[in-house]
Each structure stands twice: as C-alpha cells, then as structure tokens.
C-alpha cells in the first residue's frame with residue numbers, strides 16, 4: 001500500500017486530495033502536515049553576505065512554498081557567537097528582497113512562531129537540552145579544551161577515528177551535581193545509541209543510511225549556554241512546523257544526528273531534500289578563489305536579479321526540456337523537487353552573462369534607464385536628457401549585457417569619444433580618408449530631416465561621386481563618431497546622435513585621426 005508521503009510525491013495537491021477521500025477506508029492516520037500546505041524555511045547563519053549557494057537554497061524553498069501554496073519562513077541561525085558579523089541580518093534580508101524572494105514569516109515580518117532569530121530563543125533550547133538529560137538521551141561533560149586536544153592526539157596516534165570517548169559518562173550523578181554546583185564549565189552532549197542504523201528518506205537522494213557508530217556524541221549546548229546548530233535547528237524546525245527541510249548537500253552528514261534528536265524527543269520527522277553541490281568549472285567545490293560567490297558582487301556588477309535567479313534556478317533543477325530562460329513566475333509554476341538532480345551543478349559565469357543579456361533585452365527601456373542611472377551619474381553623465389537616453393537604449397538594447405553598459409560601452413552616445421580604436425584606425429584610415437570624410441560632412445550639412453534613410457542615401461551618393469566603396473566611408477565615419485570599430489547600424493546611430501553632434505565629431509575626428517596617422521606613418 002502506498003504511504004501518504006509516496007502519494008503526495010506523485011503529484012502535489014491532487015495526491016493529497018485523493019488521499020483525503022481514501023483515508024477513512026484504509027484507516028490511515030492523517031498526517032496534519034500533509035493535509036495542510038507545506039511550511040519551509042531558509043535558515044542562514046548571518047556571516048556577512050549571502051553566498052550564491054545560499055541564494056539557490058532560498059530560491060528552491062521559496063519556489064516550493066509558492067508552488068504548493070505553502071509558507072516560506074526566514075530563520076536566522078546566529079547561535080555561533082564567534083562568527084557574528086555586524087549588520088549581517090539586515091544585509092541578508094535586503095538581498096533576499098532585492099532578489100524578489102519575499103518571506104511570509106521571519107525577522108521584521110513576524111509570524112505566529114517567532115522570534116525568528118535564534119539568539120532570541122536561547123532559553124528554549126536550554127529547556128530542551130535539559131529534557132534530554134532527564135530522559136537519559138544526553139549528558140553533561142566537563143572536559144577542558146586541553147583535555148579534548150590530548151584525547152584527539154591520542155586517537156590520531158592509535159589511528160582510530162576521532163570521537164568523544166565518553167569519559168564524562170564515568171562520572172557518578174553525585175559528581176556531576178557537584179561540578180555543576182561548583183560552576184565548572186559544562187557542555188551537553190547527545191548520547192548516540194550504539195550499533196544502530198540511522199535511516200532517512202531524502203526526496204533527492206532516496207534512502208540514506210548511516211551507522212550510528214560513525215556518529216560523535218555531538219555537543220548540543222555549549223559551555224556559554226548557547227546551543228549548537230544541531231539542537232537549535234531541530235528544535236526550531238519542529239516548533240515552527242517545518243514540513244520540508246530543503247538545504248545544501250553539505251548538511252547530509254548532519255542529518256543522522258538530527259534524525260536521532262527527532263527520535264529522542266518523539267517528534268515526527270520532516271521530509272528532507274539535500275540539494276546538489278555547486279561546483280567550479282574544474283568540478284571542485286565552488287570557491288571564492290575561482291570567482292565571485294557573494295550575491296552582492298554580482299549585483300554590483302550590474303547582474304539583474306531576473307538573470308541571477310534564472311541562473312541559480314538551473315543549478316540543480318531542470319524543466320525537463322531545452323528551455324533556459326525563465327521568469328520568477330514561470331519558475332514558480334514549474335518548480336518541483338522531483339526535477340532536482342543529485343549530481344553537482346557547475347557554476348558557469350559565461351552562462352550567467354548570457355542570461356543577463358537575455359533578461360536585459362526583455363526589459364522595458366524605462367526600466368533599463370533607471371537601472372543604469374547610478375552608473376551614469378558615477379560616470380559624470382548627470383546632464384543627459386532622459387528622452388535622448390531612451391532613444392539610445394532602443395538602439396543598443398540588443399547589444400547590452402548589463403544596463404550599466406550605457407555608461408561604459410555606450411558612453412560615446414553622451415560625450416565625444418575620448419579614444420579612437422587603434423585597430424580600426426590602422427585598418428581604415430588612409431591618407432585620402434580625411435578628404436573623403438570631409439566631403440561626406442559637407443553633403444550631410446543639407447540633410448533635413450536628419451533620418452537614417454536620408455543619411456544613408458547621402459553617404460552612398462558621396463561614395464559613388466568619389467569613386468570609392470561605401471565601406472571606405474562607413475568605417476572611418478564610425479570611428480570619428482564613436483571611437484569604436486563596431487556598434488549599432490551607422491545610419492541609425494547618426495540619427496540618434498543628431499546632425500550637430502555628427503558634424504562636430506566628424507570634424508574633430510578628422511583632425512585627431514589624420515594627425516595620428518601622420519605621426520605613426522612618419
């Protein structure tokens with residue numbers, strides 16, 4: 001007979017619904033988590049910035065929740081006091097908002113299961129640690145760091161795997177009481193049962209098994225009375241009604257400890273889904289050494305949120321066909337954990353750049369302009385008229401990879417070129433070029449209106465009159481006008497620049513370029 005979980009896996013809500021009808025027949029215990037919408041969480045440790053891997057985890061949780069009409073919770077796991085970074089929580093929530101991943105419950109938003117910042121919940125974890133002590137599932141240990149180091153060295157020497165040797169269990173209850181009363185620093189360790197198999201179902205990996213003998217008696221509560229990640233994470237997932245734990249593969253090896261904790265407390269397990277690792281192109285684990293890993297770095301480079309979201313969505317999930325471009329809405333409709341693979345996903349920055357170009361092209365011109373505005377101001381282009389900038393965007397949109405290209409690659413639309421492509425000058429500027437280009441300028445003076453058809457006609461007629469190929473005029477003209485060897489169609493570009501600018505730049509270009517040619521030929 002199929003279990004509720006299996007039925008649910010076959011499809012989302014219909015499975016639940018069919019099952020609801022059948023349940024009385026089979027005398028199933030109705031799992032309230034399954035009949036209600038799922039609750040998932042993103043549980044970052046605020047270490048300063050959001051890693052692209054974290055963004056992927058947040059995104060998959062968000063998509064899963066939205067797709068299943070569930071709840072997406074943000075929980076801050078800040079119980080490791082040594083790793084705290086000032087302002088990290090604000091930075092994190094701001095980055096998630098920028099990415100469009102709104103959470104339903106969490107810091108600043110509130111919700112029925114708050115507080116959502118673990119450092120504000122420490123009493124709670126202490127109580128649960130004490131409960132485990134009472135039920136014999138955990139114990140106090142009083143070892144000093146030096147004693148633990150000596151133990152590890154000894155284990156290394158004996159070539160046995162490093163593991164707490166349970167010396168604290170030799171203490172009598174009276175000795176433990178006395179040490180606690182004296183205030184000797186104590187930790188609480190979980191008592192991992194010997195020689196059993198800890199098993200859990202992973203939505204992505206199938207059945208995962210660990211021998212309990214490989215597990216250390218994990219510290220649950222540290223001597224500063226703060227919980228470790230393991231205790232706080234399990235207690236909160238339970239208390240916050242989390243139905244699906246979707247997180248990175250690096251946590252697989254912690255999960256057996258968590259499963260044991262659920263068993264110790266007599267709590268029902270959530271479903272687990274461990275997402276595949278993110279890899280560098282050389283298949284090593286994604287690292288800073290081989291490129292940027294912080295979302296804010298990509299943001300600073302002008303990568304659009306749509307592109308970054310689209311890109312990380314495909315790091316592990318695929319739609320089952322060749323499509324590659326998705327909006328957040330499309331992803332929400334299509335996402336399912338069933339299409340997340342096990343094998344590592346390569347982080348390919350060229351692909352991200354390509355996606356950024358695609359998403360830039362899909363944007364309305366006005367939006368591109370507002371995204372480009374900060375870089376334009378930075379480049380000293382504060383005088384630019386918005387109507388003119390929009391004409392430029394319409395013309396060059398297909399060639400932009402980030403909105404800020406407007407202030408860099410296409411800066412020449414707003415100020416006279418500062419430099420001229422040396423390569424194009426060498427190839428296209430001959431001794432006779434100056435005269436030819438001056439002749440074009442002369443003919444352009446009378447063009448009115450100054451539109452691309454009329455400009456083209458005049459340029460081609462001049463070429464015929466001078467008996468040269470049109471290319472002999474087109475390339476040097478482009479060089480004078482933009483300083484570049486390539487760009488949008490010359491005649492459209494001239495129309496956007498306007499007659500006055502074109503004539504001024506041609507004049508200036510001829511002067512500079514012929515001097516340079518003389519200097520380099522002479």
Ligand code: GLU
Pocket residue numbers: 042043044045077229233246247248251
């Ligand atoms: N606090 C952990 C982290 O920083 C969360 C892992 C989990 O989702 O359980 O990624």
